[in-house]
Structure formats: C-alpha cells, structure tokens
Amino acid sequence: MPEMTLIDALREAMDEELARDPRVFITGEDVGKRGGVFRATMGLYEKYGEKRVIDSPLAELSIVAIGIGAACAGLVPICEIQFADFIHPAFNQIVNEAAKMYYRSGGAWNVPLTIRAPYGGGIGGGLYHSQSVEAFFTHVPGLKVVVPSTPYDAKGLLKSAVRDPNPVLFFEPKKGYRSIRGEVPTGEYTVPIGKARQARVGSDLSVYAYGMMAHYAVQAAEQVAREDGIQCDVIDLRTLLPIDKETILASFKKTGKALIVYEDNLTMGYGAEIAAILSSEGFEYMDAPIMRLAGPDVPAVPFSHPLQEAFMPNPQKIAAAIRQLAAY
Amino acid sequence: MTVLTATQRSQPSAQLSAETLLDMYWHMLLARRTDERAWMLHRQGKIAFHVSSMGHEAVQVGAAFAINRGVDYVAPYYRDWALCMAIGVTPRDFMLSLFGKAGEISSKARQMPSHWSHRGLNILSTSSPVATQVPQAAGLAFAIKYKRENGLVDPNDATQPRLALTCLGEGSTSQGEWHEGMNWAGVHKLPLICLVENNNYAISVPIERQMAVSRVAERAVAYGVHGVTVDGTDILACYDAVRAAAERAYNGEGATLIEAKCYRLTPHSSDDDDRTYRSREEIEEAKRADPILRFERYLRERGILSDAIKQDYEQRARQVIDEAQRYAEAAPYPEGSSLYEDVYA
Numbered sequence: 298m299p300e301m302t303l304i305d306a307l308r309e310a311m312d313e314e315l316a317r318d319p320r321v322f323i324t325g326e327d328v329g330k331r332g333g334v335f336r337a338t339m340g341l342y343e344k345y346g347e348k349r350v351i352d353s354p355l356a357e358l359s360i361v362a363i364g365i366g367a368a369c370a371g372l373v374p375i376c377e378i379q380f381a382d383f384i385h386p387a388f389n390q391i392v393n394e395a396a397k398m399y400y401r402s403g404g405a406w407n408v409p410l411t412i413r414a415p416y417g418g419g420i421g422g423g424l425y426h427s428q429s430v431e432a433f434f435t436h437v438p439g440l441k442v443v444v445p446s447t448p449y450d451a452k453g454l455l456k457s458a459v460r461d462p463n464p465v466l467f468f469e470p471k472k473g474y475r476s477i478r479g480e481v482p483t484g485e486y487t488v489p490i491g492k493a494r495q496a497r498v499g500s501d502l503s504v505y506a507y508g509m510m511a512h513y514a515v516q517a518a519e520q521v522a523r524e525d526g527i528q529c530d531v532i533d534l535r536t537l538l539p540i541d542k543e544t545i546l547a548s549f550k551k552t553g554k555a556l557i558v559y560e561d562n563l564t565m566g567y568g569a570e571i572a573a574i575l576s577s578e579g580f581e582y583m584d585a586p587i588m589r590l591a592g593p594d595v596p597a598v599p600f601s602h603p604l605q606e607a608f609m610p611n612p613q614k615i616a617a618a619i620r621q622l623a624a625y
Numbered sequence: 626m627t628v629l630t631a632t633q634r635s636q637p638s639a640q641l642s643a644e645t646l647l648d649m650y651w652h653m654l655l656a657r658r659t660d661e662r663a664w665m666l667h668r669q670g671k672i673a674f675h676v677s678s679m680g681h682e683a684v685q686v687g688a689a690f691a692i693n694r695g696v697d698y699v700a701p702y703y704r705d706w707a708l709c710m711a712i713g714v715t716p717r718d719f720m721l722s723l724f725g726k727a728g729e730i731s732s733k734a735r736q737m738p739s740h741w742s743h744r745g746l747n748i749l750s751t752s753s754p755v756a757t758q759v760p761q762a763a764g765l766a767f768a769i770k771y772k773r774e775n776g777l778v779d780p781n782d783a784t785q786p787r788l789a790l791t792c793l794g795e796g797s798t799s800q801g802e803w804h805e806g807m808n809w810a811g812v813h814k815l816p817l818i819c820l821v822e823n824n825n826y827a828i829s830v831p832i833e834r835q836m837a838v839s840r841v842a843e844r845a846v847a848y849g850v851h852g853v854t855v856d857g858t859d860i861l862a863c864y865d866a867v868r869a870a871a872e873r874a875y876n877g878e879g880a881t882l883i884e885a886k887c888y889r890l891t892p893h894s895s896d897d898d899d900r901t902y903r904s905r906e907e908i909e910e911a912k913r914a915d916p917i918l919r920f921e922r923y924l925r926e927r928g929i930l931s932d933a934i935k936q937d938y939e940q941r942a943r944q945v946i947d948e949a950q951r952y953a954e955a956a957p958y959p960e961g962s963s964l965y966e967d968v969y970a
Contacts, residue, residue, distance in 0.1 A: 319775055319776075319777060320777070322771065348771070348774050348775060349775065353809075354805070354808055354809065354812060356805045356808065358760065358801065358802060358805055359760045359763070359805035359806065359808070359809055362757070362760030362761050362763070362764055362802065362805070362806065363760060363761075363763060363764040363767055363809055364764060365761050365764055366700075366749075366760070366761040366762060366763060366764015366765040366766075366767065366768065366789075367764045367765070367767050367768040367771065368764075369749060369761070369764070369765065369768075370698065370764070370765045370768030370769065370772075370786070371768065371772075372768045372771060372772075386801075389754060389757065389802075390757065390760070390761075390802075393752055393754055393757065394752060394757055394761065397752070398750055399967050399968070399969070399970050400735065400967045400968055401732050401735055401736050401740070401742070401750055401752065402731065402732060402742040402744065402750035402967075403729075403730075403731070403732050403733035403735065403742075403967060404733075404966065404967040404970070405742060405743075405744035405750070406742065406744060406749065406750050407970035409970075438968050439968055439969065441969075462969075462970035463969050463970050
C-alpha cells in the first residue's frame with residue numbers, strides 16, 4: 298500500500314470523486330490555477346478544467362450559498378473555505394440555511410454539500426489562521442461534522458462526505474497536512490461517517506481526541522506506555538456529529554477513566570459534551586473525575602512562538618495529563 | 626440601464642391572448658381575496674400570524690406568467706403569496722400553513738406561514754433572515770449553467786429549469802448576502818433574475834435610509850448585470866420586464882436586476898402597526914393606484930372583462946377560499962412525533 302501525506306490523501310479523494318461523478322465540482326478561493334493555498338486541489342484544475350474546479354470570488358458566505366443552491370439543483374459541490382477562521386461570514390448560510398433546509402422543507406429539499414476547511418493551531422498562524430471552530434457547528438442538528446486524523450481516514454471520510462445527502466463540515470488538521478503520513482489504498486474505499494476509531498488499545502484509561510490531537514494522543518500514549526507502563530485506550534472520534542456514543546462508552550466501560558483532548562479553548566468546547574455523555578450514561582463505570590485537556594480560555598491562538606506553544610496542547614502536555622489521571 | 630413604463634415598453638405582453646390576460650387577472654384576484662381572508666381570520670383570533678402580498682400582485686403574477694412556471698427555479702421571499710399561488714401553490718396549501726395543520730406542503734407546518742417551499746414546483750424553501758435566498762438562487766442558476774456546459778442537460782430542453790428567479794424587498798438589498806449573490810451572477814453570467822419588489826419601506830424604514838441611490842436598479846452597474854426599473858402596479862409592464870429578462874437568461878446573456886416599484890397596502894405583517902411610520906393619506910393615495918383595479922380598468926376598456934365575468938370570478942374565489950378554510954380548520958395538527966422527522970436526509 299502506498300504511503301502518503303494527509304493532504305495527498307485528501308487530493309486523491311477529490312480526484313477520484315471528480316472522475317466518478319460529473320456532478321461533483323470544487324469551488325473556493327484560489328482552488329483553481331493556484332491549487333489552493335495549501336495545495337489541496339493541486340493539479341485538479343489542469344485535469345478537470347475551469348468549469349469543474351472554480352475559483353470563487355473572495356467571499357465565504359457566497360461560496361457556501363452557491364454550494365447550497367447548486368446542491369439543491371442536483372449538483373455535488375465541494376466548497377473550500379481557505380481557513381476555518383474565515384468560515385464565520387458563512388455562519389448564517391451554514392447554520393440557518395444548509396442545516397435547516399431539509400427540516401424546514403419537510404424533507405423535500407436536501408443539501409448534499411461538503412465544506413472543507415483547514416483548522417487548528419501550531420503553525421504560526423496567529424489569531425486568524427489557527428482557530429478550531431467545530432464546537433459552533435456540532436451544536437447544530439442537520440449538520441455533520443467530520444475531522445480526520447490519518448491519511449487513510451482523510452481519503453475515506455472525504456469520499457463519504459461527498460456522497461452524503463446532507464451538509465458535511467470537513468475540518469482538516471492543517472498542522473498535519475504534511476507531517477502526518479500513512480498508508481492509503483489506491484482506488485475506491487470509503488470510511489463511514491458516524492463511527493469513531495480505536496487508535497490504540499489499552500485498559501488503564503481512555504483518551505478521546507480528534508484531528509491533530511488524536512495524532513498527538515497516540516504519541517503520548519506510546520510515551521507513557523514506555524516510560525510508566527500505563528496502557529491507554531485511544532479513541533479517535535473522527536466524526537464529531539453525529540456522535541458515536543457506542544464506541545465512546547465501550548471504551549469507558551473498560552477503563553473507567555477518561556481524558557478528553559481538544560485544541561479549541563476549554564469552556565463549552567466539544568469535550569464538554571463527551572464528558573456529559575460519560576457521566577450520564579457511564580456513571581456506574583466511573584473511577585476518576587473526567588478530565589479535559591484543551592486550549593486555555595483566551596480569545597485565540599497568539600502569533601509569537603512561545604505564546605502559541607503555551608496555548609497548544611502537545612504530546613508532552615497530554616502525557617502529563619495521562620499520568621495525573623492514571624494516579625487516581 | 627433602462628426604465629420601462631406602461632407607455633414605452635417592449636411588447637411581449639401584446640402577444641398575450643384574452644384568455645391568458647383573464648387568467649392573470651384571476652390569479653391577482655384570488656391572491657387578494659385569500660389575503661383578505663387571512664387578515665380576517667387573524668382579527669377573529671383564528672390564526673396567529675399573516676404577512677401580506679397586497680399591493681404586490683401585479684409584480685408577482687406578472688413575473689410568474691413570464692417564466693416557465695413550475696419548471697424554472699424560484700427562490701421567493703415571504704411576501705410572495707401571489708407569485709407562489711400563480712405558480713401552483715393553492716389556497717388550501719396556504720390555509721394549512723396559516724393554521725399550522727398536518728399536510729402543510731411547504732414544511733409540514735414547521736415554518737411560520739408564507740415561508741414558501743414546493744419541490745414539485747421548483748420553489749426553493751425560504752427562511753426568515755432576508756436575502757439569504759439570493760446567493761442560493763445564484764447557486765441554482767450556477768447549476769443550470771454548469772449542467773449545460775458539462776453536457777448534463779440539453780440547453781433547449783424546456784422540461785428542465787433554464788433560469789432562477791429570486792425575489793426580495795428593497796430593504797434586503799442592504800444585506801451582504803444580496804451583494805455576494807449578485808456578484809456571482811455578474812462574474813459567471815448566470816441565468817438569474819433578481820426581482821426587487823420595492824415598496825419603499827422595510828417594515829418602518831424608508832428607502833432613503835437603505836441606500837443613497839435613487840433607484841435600486843442603479844446597483845446593477847456594480848455587478849455588470851442588466852438593470853431595469855418598472856412600474857410595479859402595471860402587470861403588463863412587469864410581465865414584459867421579466868419576460869425580457871427570461872429571454873436573456875435562456876439565451877445565455879446573463880442576469881437581470883429588475884426593480885418593480887409598488888406599494889405595500891397593509892402593515893408589514895399582522896404584528897406590525899404602520900400608523901407609527903406612514904400617514905393614512907399616503908395609504909389612501911396608494912389604494913387609488915391598486916394594481917388589481919388598474920388591470921381591471923385595462924381589461925374592461927378592451928372589452929375583455931365584463932361584469933358577468935367579474936361576478937363569476939368573485940364567486941369562484943369565495944368558494945375556493947371557503948373550501949380551503951374549511952379543510953384547514955378541520956385538518957388535524959401534526960403528530961408530536963413528527964418533530965423528530967427530517968433532521969437528516
């Protein structure tokens with residue numbers, strides 16, 4: 298099986314979907330000749346032409362709204378928001394429109410729309426190129442929210458997102474675009490939306506994470522296994538909405554201890570919902586306080602390197618949290 | 626940019642048969658009488674909310690007749706009862722919506738009344754935040770163009786949508802959503818008609834507080850699309866303007882911004898009191914320019930409409946509306962469990 302980077306896997310998924318279905322098209326800022334600022338769509342403009350890989354005006358809400366209209370008319374749009382930080386102008390179109398279209402039309406109009414957006418910090422992007430925005434959208438029934446952490450999942454999940462009859466927000470951990478490598482089968486396969494992945498098996502405690510943090514969680518788990526003999530179950534959530542409660546609870550029933558890691562700021566973040574699920578549906582298995590390791594409650598990730606590093610969770614911070622939890 | 630009036634217009638409407646002209650009149654009348662009934666039901670405390678299209682009938686019915694009704698995409702706004710009715714939404718559908726009853730076609734009675742949607746008639750579902758439908762309509766128009774250019778449809782197949790019509794009030798053109806939608810329409814030369822029903826007020830705020838230009842249509846220049854202003858109380862002028870825009874769209878000549886100047890004869894909605902912001906004299910004057918009376922005079926002058934036909938139409942309208950109201954009042958409410966349906970496709 299060929300090994301490739303996360304971003305190469307994403308590109309391969311789009312390439313295959315464009316080849317499979319003439320209704321699939323890509324739009325977004327700089328997705329055409331430039332191939333995207335991260336090069337996610339590199340080569341697709343040359344291969345499929347300007348009528349299917351379309352540079353949008355520099356206006357995010359219209360990227361999503363055009364996608365909604367086109368999806369309602371039977372096309373299959375892949376809309377790229379250049380950075381998740383820039384998705385906020387499109388919030389109304391995503392939350393009021395795409396998410397509610399099927400419900401508010403009594404099941405008559407559905408929106409098969411994929412919105413891709415690189416998210417997350419640690420790349421020197423400062424306040425507006427580092428945000429984790431998933432919690433805004435996981436609060437919204439009608440949307441699906443997907444965050445891959447491996448090249449295999451990136452390809453398989455993106456293909457599932459494109460084929461899903463609902464609006465799917467596909468948040469890509471941009472710090473891992475080139476640093477995360479893995480084996481990816483050539484050709485057709487999909488990974489189902491709505492299923493978490495057991496990234497590591499252990500029985501001492503459960504670590505729940507997604508995106509870059511899932512990648513770091515596995516690294517931290519290996520470190521504490523080596524250094525402390527602590528064996529972590531690591532659950533890569535992969536899909537944040539709908540929630541795979543079954544996998545989440547199955548791990549907790551085994552370990553009784555939970556650490557939830559996310560790089561968004563802590564309060565009201567996605568981890569709060571996981572904690573609520575564990576305490577309400579897994580209470581009798583609970584063996585320690587549910588722990589969250591997340592970004593601090595400051596407005597955003599600062600630019601200056603030491604400030605950024607102070608903000609970001611990393612394998613060392615995760616390992617420290619694991620040791621603290623394991624001590625219960 | 627052109628200003629079309631009743632006296633200096635291109636004349637596709639001259640080709641309309643007496644039968645079609647009467648059909649247009651019938652739809653205006655039925656829309657008005659249904660609308661009046663809704664206000665009455667609200668005063669009686671039988672329904673909770675109504676938003677009216679009174680005064681806009683010429684624009685809306687004229688527009689409906691100028692496109693391929695039920696086939697071309699329409700992304701309307703809440704004031705478009707007459708438009709949607711002329712496309713095929715029935716008084717019974719509307720009554721079910723007013724009463725919030727089971728079987729309601731647009732949303733299974735989830736939405737407030739007048740939030741249109743009809744998949745079978747290619748009417749896109751509408752929300753309440755204004756102008757959101759404009760970039761979506763540009764998306765519908767984009768899909769039409771995409772399918773043509775990528776060989777997914779025959780461009781001359783009239784059983785397929787060949788344009789998207791979207792409507793909004795003049796106040797909604799202050800929204801960024803409107804701008805972004807119009808910009809796409811211009812850049813990509815989309816088969817879009819943007820019909821601004823300019824009634825001078827966005828609830829209470831007059832047009833001078835929305836824009837510094839004297840006409841909405843002037844804004845077309847900024848998007849590189851065709852812009853026209855039309856007398857929105859003259860149904861034939863409205864028909865002609867939309868017909869010309871439709872031809873442009875069908876022929877791949879791009880989008881048109883039409884500003885139809887009309888007057889809202891009622892408060893914004895049943896929750897509004899327009900006495901706080903406009904004089905009774907102003908409204909009385911507007912009532913003298915009622916688009917239905919105007920068209921009626923036109924048809925009578927040409928011997929197309931008679932007292933007998935008028936009387937027959939009034940009677941039929943009453944029957945249709947009575948039946949619709951009875952049906953809706955007798956219909957059950959939605960099952961509580963339907964709350965959980967249609968969250969995901």
